[in-house]
Amino acid sequence: MSTIAKIRRRDFLKISGITGTGLILGFGISAHAKENITTHFEPNAFLKIGSDNSILIFAKNPEIGQGVKTSLPMIIAEELEVDWDKTEVVQALLDPRLGAQFAGGSTAVKMNWQTLRNAGATAKHMLIAAASTEWRLPENECYAENGTVKNKRNKKVLTYGQLAERASRLDVPQEVKLKDSKDFKIIGTAKKGVDNHKIVTGTAEFGIDARKEGMLVAVIEKCPVYGGKVTGYDDSEAMKVEGVRHVVKIDPLNPVDRIAGVAVVADNTWAAIKGRKVLKVNWEYGDGADENSESITARFREYVNKKGRIDLRNEGDVDAIFDNSAKVNEAIYEVPFLSHVPMEPMNYCADVREEECHLWGPTQVPGSVQRLAESITGIPRDKITVHMTRVGGGFGRRLMADYAADAITISHALKSPVQVVWSREDDIHHDYFRPAGMYKLKAALDERNKLVAWELKASTTSRYLFREADQSPHVTEVFPDGFPAGFVPNFRMEYTPVKTVVPTGAWRAPGHNATAFIDQSFIDEMAYVADKDPVDFRLEVLGEEDREMPYSDHGGPTYSTKRLKNVIRLAAEKSEWRSKKKGTYKGFAAHFMFGAYVAEVVSISMNAKNLPQIEEIWAVVDCGIVINRSGAEAQIEGGIIDGLGATIFGEVTIAGGMAAQSNFDTYRMIRMHDAPKINIHLVESNEAPEGLGEMSLPVISAAYTNAIFAATGKRIRKLPVQLSEISS
Amino acid sequence: MADFTLNINQRSYNVHVSPDTPLLWVLRDAIGLKGTKFGCGKALCGACTVHLDGNAIRSCSLPVSAVKGKIVTIEGLSENGDHPLQEAWKEIDVPQCGYCQVGQIMSAAALLARKPQPSDEDIDTAMSGNICRCGTYPRIKKAIIMAAAKGGAK
Numbered sequence: 001m002s003t004i005a006k007i008r009r010r011d012f013l014k015i016s017g018i019t020g021t022g023l024i025l026g027f028g029i030s031a032h033a034k035e036n037i038t039t040h041f042e043p044n045a046f047l048k049i050g051s052d053n054s055i056l057i058f059a060k061n062p063e064i065g066q067g068v069k070t071s072l073p074m075i076i077a078e079e080l081e082v083d084w085d086k087t088e089v090v091q092a093l094l095d096p097r098l099g100a101q102f103a104g105g106s107t108a109v110k111m112n113w114q115t116l117r118n119a120g121a122t123a124k125h126m127l128i129a130a131a132s133t134e135w136r137l138p139e140n141e142c143y144a145e146n147g148t149v150k151n152k153r154n155k156k157v158l159t160y161g162q163l164a165e166r167a168s169r170l171d172v173p174q175e176v177k178l179k180d181s182k183d184f185k186i187i188g189t190a191k192k193g194v195d196n197h198k199i200v201t202g203t204a205e206f207g208i209d210a211r212k213e214g215m216l217v218a219v220i221e222k223c224p225v226y227g228g229k230v231t232g233y234d235d236s237e238a239m240k241v242e243g244v245r246h247v248v249k250i251d252p253l254n255p256v257d258r259i260a261g262v263a264v265v266a267d268n269t270w271a272a273i274k275g276r277k278v279l280k281v282n283w284e285y286g287d288g289a290d291e292n293s294e295s296i297t298a299r300f301r302e303y304v305n306k307k308g309r310i311d312l313r314n315e316g317d318v319d320a321i322f323d324n325s326a327k328v329n330e331a332i333y334e335v336p337f338l339s340h341v342p343m344e345p346m347n348y349c350a351d352v353r354e355e356e357c358h359l360w361g362p363t364q365v366p367g368s369v370q371r372l373a374e375s376i377t378g379i380p381r382d383k384i385t386v387h388m389t390r391v392g393g394g395f396g397r398r399l400m401a402d403y404a405a406d407a408i409t410i411s412h413a414l415k416s417p418v419q420v421v422w423s424r425e426d427d428i429h430h431d432y433f434r435p436a437g438m439y440k441l442k443a444a445l446d447e448r449n450k451l452v453a454w455e456l457k458a459s460t461t462s463r464y465l466f467r468e469a470d471q472s473p474h475v476t477e478v479f480p481d482g483f484p485a486g487f488v489p490n491f492r493m494e495y496t497p498v499k500t501v502v503p504t505g506a507w508r509a510p511g512h513n514a515t516a517f518i519d520q521s522f523i524d525e526m527a528y529v530a531d532k533d534p535v536d537f538r539l540e541v542l543g544e545e546d547r548e549m550p551y552s553d554h555g556g557p558t559y560s561t562k563r564l565k566n567v568i569r570l571a572a573e574k575s576e577w578r579s580k581k582k583g584t585y586k587g588f589a590a591h592f593m594f595g596a597y598v599a600e601v602v603s604i605s606m607n608a609k610n611l612p613q614i615e616e617i618w619a620v621v622d623c624g625i626v627i628n629r630s631g632a633e634a635q636i637e638g639g640i641i642d643g644l645g646a647t648i649f650g651e652v653t654i655a656g657g658m659a660a661q662s663n664f665d666t667y668r669m670i671r672m673h674d675a676p677k678i679n680i681h682l683v684e685s686n687e688a689p690e691g692l693g694e695m696s697l698p699v700i701s702a703a704y705t706n707a708i709f710a711a712t713g714k715r716i717r718k719l720p721v722q723l724s725e726i727s728s
Numbered sequence: 729m730a731d732f733t734l735n736i737n738q739r740s741y742n743v744h745v746s747p748d749t750p751l752l753w754v755l756r757d758a759i760g761l762k763g764t765k766f767g768c769g770k771a772l773c774g775a776c777t778v779h780l781d782g783n784a785i786r787s788c789s790l791p792v793s794a795v796k797g798k799i800v801t802i803e804g805l806s807e808n809g810d811h812p813l814q815e816a817w818k819e820i821d822v823p824q825c826g827y828c829q830v831g832q833i834m835s836a837a838a839l840l841a842r843k844p845q846p847s848d849e850d851i852d853t854a855m856s857g858n859i860c861r862c863g864t865y866p867r868i869k870k871a872i873i874m875a876a877a878k879g880g881a882k
Binding site (some may be wrong): 063064065067078146191193195196197199200201202203204208209211217226242268270274341342343344345380390391392394395420421423424426451465530557631634635637638639641642645663664665669670672673675677679 | 729735745746748749750753756757758760761762763764765766768769770772773775800801803809811814818819821822823824825826827828829830832833842851852854855856859860861862863864865866868869871
């Protein structure tokens with residue numbers, strides 16, 4: 001990872017000046033300023049120490065509920081050697097000095113781990129150096145403790161605040177020593193969310209809470225049929241609604257950011273909503289009107305039953321084994337479109353002026369918002385300030401910045417601050433859904449019941465095809481290096497993407513949220529065909545020898561079978577997998593994704609209506625070093641519940657080129673009474689830390705449906721789970 | 729447009745709004761009490777929950793003209809943000825994204841006011857109208873139980 005470049009103080013001032021943060025005024029003037037001005041020591045953009053002993057740590061990434069506003073600053077505080085409770089965490093702006101700022105792929109901790117440690121350690125080192133000069137003692141006899149520097153010779157103590165000015169005059173060192181993990185005091189402990197008090201008192205600022213002088217509110221009518229366009233509109237009634245100021249037609253920007261529609265802009269949200277109700281828009285639906293779930297599924301079915309368009313992997317001779325093996329099993333699995341439905345509906349606030357622009361709102365990709373603003377307004381990026389609010393859930397939806405483009409476009413047109421607010425219906429209708437797909441699996445056992453052949457033919461709608469990003473290394477929705485690839489001598493994987501007007505995108509644990517279900521269900525099927533215990537069968541396929549498996553996808557370049565087998569064994573142990581209790585049935589699943597290893601066990605019973613009732617869930621996770629234990633457990637628990645909800649209820653269907661669901665009455669969500677007891681075990685590890693925002697989710701579907709099979713002998717191959725099929 | 733006098737958090741507010749404006753938008757846009765959140769607009773998710781004469785109601789679906797009684801929002805739940813539920817929520821570290829939590833707390837507060845020692849089933853029933861996509865339900869339940877144990881009916 002990057003080492004902090006050597007920057008002399010003079011250059012540092014200059015660089016800071018250009019970015020215009022205005023935070024370091026103390027440096028230059030303190031020497032000749034007599035009044036009581038706080039001097040700030042700011043050796044990098046990640047932290048700021050004041051002569052008043054204030055310790056500010058900047059949270060660089062968008063906080064979408066994954067806990068990075070707490071966990072990333074914890075890493076800095078650890079190396080800075082300060083009392084966590086005495087630090088103040090402040091959300092940073094979009095700022096090139098902070099490196100990539102986004103929320104996606106569970107990457108924040110792993111990408112920033114080294115940089116943030118360096119940032120904290122650099123500051124600490126400079127404060128020690130300042131004390132050593134003050135005391136005329138060698139640096140190695142000085143040490144930092146709890147926001148102070150002490151020395152080994154006498155009892156003198158200097159606080160960081162007292163050292164701030166002197167430290168700010170020193171050169172920033174090129175390399176600094178980092179702490180040994182055994183000396184960690186903050187990392188690995190449970191810290192509560194830094195915004196908890198604000199959240200529980202209703203004062204935390206989410207995007208939707210942005211209020212700017214003279215701000216108007218816009219709601220937008222978009223074509224209900226995907227790919228349709230506006231041919232005309234009549235705003236005479238809408239303009240009569242008191243409070244409505246403008247009705248604006250929005251032209252298409254590009255095929256991916258679907259902003260086209262007609263906006264009703266008013267003094268307040270309700271007036272805009274009312275105006276929209278009486279707005280008349282004429283649409284040309286286009287070819288999209290012919291699309292529906294049945295037609296899309298028919299194409300999946302056609303493709304999985306013939307040779308796939310893309311050969312992803314082919315080893316040995318799968319056909320020969322299938323022809324000659326007595327134990328061949330074949331099954332077709334299906335997953336539906338899913339909506340993201342973060343609790344905060346899409347919204348964004350833009351204030352586009354002549355030569356500058358300020359932006360506020362919930363996004364996972366502030367950098368994309370800035371680029372969009374530049375392309376829409378022509379204002380250069382360094383004049384576009386992106387303010388990051390808390391984000392009321394992301395789950396991948398806010399990797400798309402279409403709704404921000406809505407706001408920027410309207411504000412640019414009206415020369416007024418504008419907040420765009422989507423209704424829940426807009427949110428579901430104009431989502432970028434988790435791709436739907438069909439997966440035909442076939443596998444064979446030899447005479448000793450060993451897995452010797454495995455074939456997957458997958459066909460899905462593709463988020464890559466949708467955004468025409470075929471150049472990406474990840475062009476499919478399946479993982480050619482994922483388990484059991486590499487363990488089965490005859491292995492074939494083919495994939496055919498389906499082009500559709502239905503928008504698809506990344507949905508928490510993209511790809512994996514489908515593949516972990518199908519792989520971990522079908523491996524379970526094969527265990528039963530082999531008449532072996534599902535846990536033993538998985539371990540047998542993984543083999544006794546510990547291996548580093550090549551993995552050319554996010555989370556790679558390799559994964560460790562040792563760590564995967566470890567979570568499998570631990571989950572079996574914690575859940576008492578092998579002890580049979582009358583009336584309860586267990587299902588197992590394990591998966592590697594994005595660098596972390598997860599095994600989950602679901603225990604169910606059948607209730608009086610012969611429906612499955614979850615008794616308990618166990619999750620064992622190896623994500624390397626854990627930063628924030630409370631946050632980590634929250635992510636695991638939340639991911640399981642979210643995944644369970646999607647498994648049981650989640651489904652968007654398409655009819656006439658539109659989503660048939662529109663709000664929480666038709667798009668059902670898991671609620672408190674369905675949330676089971678979850679036991680979490682985090683593997684103690686000194687491996688580099690991985691993220692955790694997504695990893696617990698994909699495994700739960702198969703763990704649950706495998707338990708249903710154990711209880712009923714009915715194999716769930718299509719999601720969401722059709723309970724009527726179980727009870728019948 | 730019409731004038732309405734509302735009793736919110738033991739204060740009197742005069743607003744001049746359209747009579748069909750949902751209480752939610754009166755709170756957020758006309759008065760500036762933004763703690764109450766918009767989630768679905770159809771009383772399906774609970775993000776907009778406030779108290780009307782002590783009962784948990786969905787402010788997104790109640791026109792201001794129909795409001796008769798005293799309203800309490802999250803801003804008025806406690807003087808210093810220290811209602812036992814707020815304290816428990818922080819202690820248990822409930823929030824993830826945090827967006828739904830105000831509505832969750834308001835539903836829980838109405839429950840505890842009515843039933844200071846709720847059973848598991850009472851909690852499930854009272855909270856069934858509040859959705860959390862982050863899946864914080866187990867911690868919410870723990871926090872309610874903790875607040876109840878500490879006399880959460882405050």
